[in-house]
Amino acid sequence: MTYLRNAWYAALWSEMLGQGTVARRMLDEPILFYRDSGGRAVALANRCPHRFAPLDRGIIIGDEVQCGYHGLRFAPDGRCRYSPQTPEAPPAARIRSYPIAERDTILWIWMGHAEDADPGLIPAYPVLNDDREHRTVRGYYRSAGHYQLVIDNLMDLTHPEFVHAGSLGSPDLNRACYEVERAGPRSVRSNRWYTHGASPPAFERFFPTAGRQVEHWVDMLWTAPANLALTVGITLSDTPRSEGRESLSLHLLSPETATHTHYLFSSTRSHSLDSVEQDRRSLETIRHAFEMEDSPMLAAVQANMGTSDLWSLRPLILPGDAGAVRARRLLDKLIREEVALDAGKIPVDQGSI
Template identity: 40%
Template sequence: MSWLQNAWYMGAWADEVGSSGLSRQIADKPVYFFRLSNGQIAALLDRCPHRFAPLSKGEREGDTVVCGYHGLAFSAAGKCVRNPFSDRIPAGSDIPAFDIAEKDGIVWLWGGAAGTAEPALIPDFNFVPDTPHSRTVRGYTLMRANYEYGTDNLLDLSHIEFVHKGTFAGQGVIFAGDHSVHADGNTLHSNWWMPDIAPPSVAQGMFPPEAKVDHWLDMRWNAPATMRLNVGVTAHGAGREAGFEVPQAHILTPADDHTTHYFWSSTRYHDLDNPEVDAMLLSLFGDAFDIEDKPMIEAAYDNVRGKDFWKEKPVSLGIDQGGTRARRILEKLIAQEKEVEA
C-alpha cells in the first residue's frame, strides 16, 4: 500500500515513551522511540543493519543505543558509532532516523525524509494536556483492519444509533439531525446538528428530563487519519456558547495494510479530581470501541481484506460522504507526491 509521506503520524502518547523507550510499527516500518538525556524524544528504525535484530531489545548507554545481538552502537541520529569487533565502522551501517515532534502530549513522527518535517502541519490537539481547569482521559487499542475503515467509521457517526446501543446509543437523535460535509483546503469537516431534542446521554443530569436542547457533533479530519470531535449540548435556542462541549481526539495510525493503532482521548471541565469519573469514562469509551466499534469494523474489513475498496462498489447512503471524501483527498495527496517523485 502507498502511504502519505509528507504528513505527521501519531506514534504514541508522550508518557508512553519512558527511559526504556517504545517500539511500534508505523506504516510498515518498525520504529524505536526513546528519550534522550535532555528529555527530547528520538526515533530510529528498529532494525540493526547487521542481522536485523530489533534495537529495542538492546541496551542504552546514555543517548547511544546498543544492539543486543552483536553490540553495534548507534547515535540518536542513526550513525553507527562503535563496532566492538574492530576500530573500523562497516560501510552501510548507519540506520534511518525520523523527524519527531512532541506537542499536546502526543509524539508525532514525520512520514517523509529526515530533515524535511513541517511543524506547521501538526494538527491542533491543544485540549489534550491537563490544565487547572480540565482533565483528559486517554486510551489506545490495536485494530485488525485497515486504517481507512476506521476513518469511515468516525466520519459517519450515524452508526451510533445501531452500534452503540450498549453504551451511548443515539436514542434517535441522529434521525432528528442534519448532516453536512465541507472542506477547508485539505481539512475535512463532517458535522451533525440536532436541534430541539430531548437531552442525549452525554447530557444526562445536566438538564431537566423534559428540557429541549440543541446537540452537535463536529468532526475535523486531516490526512492521513487524525480527527478531532467536538461533542456539544446547549439549551434549545440558547447558542453554543451557553452550553458545554467535550473535545475528543480520535487518531488512527497504520501499522501495516491490515492493522491500525487507534489513539483516543476525551476532555472534561468538571469533577477534575474525581478518579471515579476517570474510571467511568475509561470504561465507557474503552467499551464503546473495543466491544462495539472494533468487532464490527474488523468483521466488515474481513469481508473485503486485500481487495480494492472502490472495485467492491460500496453503496452510498449520503450520510457516509465524509469517509468517501476523506478517501478521495488522501488518494489525491498520495498521487501528488508520486508526481513530484517521478
C-alpha cells in the same frame, strides 16, 4: 500498500515513552522509540543492518541504542558509533532516523523524506496542555481494520444509533442537519446536529434532562493523514450552547499494516475537573464503545473485505457517507500527488474534492 509519507503521524502520547524503548510497526515499517540522555525523543528503524535484530531487544546507553545481538551501537541520527568487532564503526552500518517532534504532549513522527519535514503541518491540540480549565483522560489501543476504515467509521456519524445503541447513539442524530465542508488544504469537517430531540442515554449521567428536549451537536474535523478531533455538545433546547456541556475527543490514528491501526484516543472535558470518578467513567465509556462496539464491527468488515481496496468493491454510498468519502478523496489525492512528485512528475490536479 501506499501511504501518505510526507506527513506527521501521532505515534505516542508523551507519557508512553519513558526510560525504556517502545517498538511499533508503522506504515509497515518497524520503528524504535526512546529518549536520549536529554529527554528528547528519538525514532529509529527498529532493524539492525547486521543480522536484522530488532533493536528494542537491546539497551539504551546514554544517547545510543546498543543492539542486543552483537553489540553495534547507533546514535539518534542513525549512524553507528561503536562496533565491538572492528576498530572503527563501519560506515555502512547505518539505520534510518525519523524526524520526530513533541508537541501538545504528543510524539509526532514524520514518515517521509526527512528534509521535507515541516513542523508547520503538525495539527495543534493546545487543549492538551491546559490542566487549569480542562481535564483530559487518554489511552491507546490497537484496532482491527485498515486505518481508512477506522477514519470512515469516525467520519460516519450515523452508525452510533446502531453500533452504540443504548449508549452514545441517538435516533434523532440520523435525521439531524448534516454538513460536510473542506476545512483547509488537508482537512474536512463533518458536522451533525439537531436543535430539538432526545438526549443520548450516555449523556444523562452528566447532563440530566428529566425528559426535556435537547440541542445536540457532533462535529468531526479530520486532518490528513489520520488525525480526527470530535467536539460533542449538548444543551437544553432553546438555551445557549454555552449553558450546556461540551467535550473534545481526539482520535489520532496511524496505520500499523494494511489490516491494523494504532489508535491514540483522548477525551477532554471542562467540568468535574477534580473528579477521579468522572475520569474512570469517561475511560470506561470510551473503552466500551471501542472495544465492545466499534472494533468488533471493524474487524468483521475487514474480514468481509479482505485486503481489497474499498472503491474496487463498488460500495453503495449513502448520504451519511459524505464526510468519509470527502476525506478519502482528499487523502487519495494527496497520496497521488506525493507519488507523482517522487517519480519526478508534475502532479495533475484531479479536480475539486
